[in-house]
Amino acid sequence: MLQFPQRISLCGFGGQGIILSAVLLGTAAVTKGGLYAVQTQSYGSEARGGQCQAELIIDKGPINSPVAETKNLLVAMFQTAYEKYIPILDEDGVLVIDPQLVTNLVRPIANTFAVPATQIAVDLGNRMAANMVMLGFLSECLGLLKAEDLLEAVKDQVNPRFVELNLKAVQAGIDYAKDNNLYYHG
Numbered sequence: 001m002l003q004f005p006q007r008i009s010l011c012g013f014g015g016q017g018i019i020l021s022a023v024l025l026g027t028a029a030v031t032k033g034g035l036y037a038v039q040t041q042s043y044g045s046e047a048r049g050g051q052c053q054a055e056l057i058i059d060k061g062p063i064n065s066p067v068a069e070t071k072n073l074l075v076a077m078f079q080t081a082y083e084k085y086i087p088i089l090d091e092d093g094v095l096v097i098d099p100q101l102v103t104n105l106v107r108p109i110a111n112t113f114a115v116p117a118t119q120i121a122v123d124l125g126n127r128m129a130a131n132m133v134m135l136g137f138l139s140e141c142l143g144l145l146k147a148e149d150l151l152e153a154v155k156d157q158v159n160p161r162f163v164e165l166n167l168k169a170v171q172a173g174i175d176y177a178k179d180n181n182l183y184y185h186g
Helices: 018-032 079-088 117-124 127-142 147-157 160-179
Strands: 006-013 036-043 051-059 071-076 089-097 111-114
Touching (some): 117 127, 117 160, 127 147, 127 160, 147 160
Parallel strands (some): 006 071
Antiparallel strands (some): 036 051
């Protein structure tokens, strides 16, 4: 179980649903978990295909600033984004990567989890659901949110056309953590 405040950075490339992931985490934390959250985002001028990053702070009390110099959780879904944001991860932080897209770790982090989110999403029928696989994994492995809270946020926030696929993807991420006994015990 992670401690609060959670200072989170999710990074990858435009089109992977990085921003949506942060919005869903923050929404679930606030509307379902009774927590406080603030989210910011940035992406390259290319948007789809360019580097993309979202920051999220989740806490049990009011948050005074939307920015944190360092993060205690980094979710990296693309190599160049990982390289750009790994310096801001605390020494004792948690790193979650998609090993298909982040293949060269430039800084050892003791609490590193490799989640083949893109491959799992492809196996479900749509690689665009990799972000949801990651969210499910974060929920189960880190205890960041209750699974049912995350699933409810997906139902509430995602375009109805994609809800079924995204719910399956979240569940696949939860199952990946369970099946491989991947839990953070920090």
